[in-house]
Amino acid sequence: MIKVEFLGPIGKAPIxxxxxxxxxxxxxxxxxxxxxxxxDKCAVAHNDTMVNSLDTPLEDGDRISILPPVCGG
Amino acid sequence: MELHLGSLDxxxxxxxxxxxxxxxxxxxxxxxxxxxRAEDGIEALSFDIYEPILEKWFIAWQERAKxxxxxxxxxxSLGDVPIHTSSYISAVFSPKRRVAxxxxxxxxxxFKANAxxxxxxxxxGKRIYAQDRSTAMDGAGLLS
Numbered sequence: 001m002i003k004v005e006f007l008g009p010i011g012k013a014p015i016x017x018x019x020x021x022x023x024x025x026x027x028x029x030x031x032x033x034x035x036x037x038x039x040d041k042c043a044v045a046h047n048d049t050m051v052n053s054l055d056t057p058l059e060d061g062d063r064i065s066i067l068p069p070v071c072g073g
Numbered sequence: 074m075e076l077h078l079g080s081l082d083x084x085x086x087x088x089x090x091x092x093x094x095x096x097x098x099x100x101x102x103x104x105x106x107x108x109x110r111a112e113d114g115i116e117a118l119s120f121d122i123y124e125p126i127l128e129k130w131f132i133a134w135q136e137r138a139k140x141x142x143x144x145x146x147x148x149x150s151l152g153d154v155p156i157h158t159s160s161y162i163s164a165v166f167s168p169k170r171r172v173a174x175x176x177x178x179x180x181x182x183x184f185k186a187n188a189x190x191x192x193x194x195x196x197x198g199k200r201i202y203a204q205d206r207s208t209a210m211d212g213a214g215l216l217s
Binding site: 044065 | 107121123129149161191206208211214217
């Protein structure tokens with residue numbers, strides 16, 4: 001299972017899904033109406049490292065973080 | 074890097090940073106202070122931070138600074154920070170001023186764009202995500 005956590009203002013509890021790549025995570029998250037307004041603005045981390053490719057392979061127990069737009073300071 | 078609950082004690086932190094580097098032979102020390110302004114009826118700002126990625130972001134910046142003979146330091150608040158107090162401070166120490174002046178600019182701008190910190194206005198005790206002032210991080214939209 002892959003754990004997906006939604007950071008900051010998204011305000012959604014973590015979920016666990018079956019996925020072998022980020023592309024599959026994308027497909028599953030796009031089915032969730034509560035995420036429609038977030039996915040196009042959010043960056044993604046895989047086990048706390050920022051990633052830029054949907055082909056990123058995933059293994060059982062991996063963690064994906066969804067990071068909405070930031071404003072520190 | 075240090076995180077504090079509530080407002081930062083800027084004088085204590087800057088003073089301590091100066092003491093830490095008092096014998097390091099840096100010729101330039103440039104501090105930056107971010108202070109919460111009173112605007113749009115807010116009583117405070119509030120912050121969420123994702124520490125694991127902030128830590129990695131900061132370590133990468135320490136390495137970039139080191140390549141130029143400099144060091145960076147920063148402190149940020151967690152939770153509510155009332156107006157007219159500070160939520161973010163940073164500093165660069167370097168042998169000469171030019172590197173420090175350039176680095177503080179690059180460091181603070183990248184901080185605003187890529188540090189995993191979320192800001193909320195606090196109005197009448199409610200937290201409202203400051204979406205219109207927030208910046209999508211590098212790589213945003215990957216899953217859309």
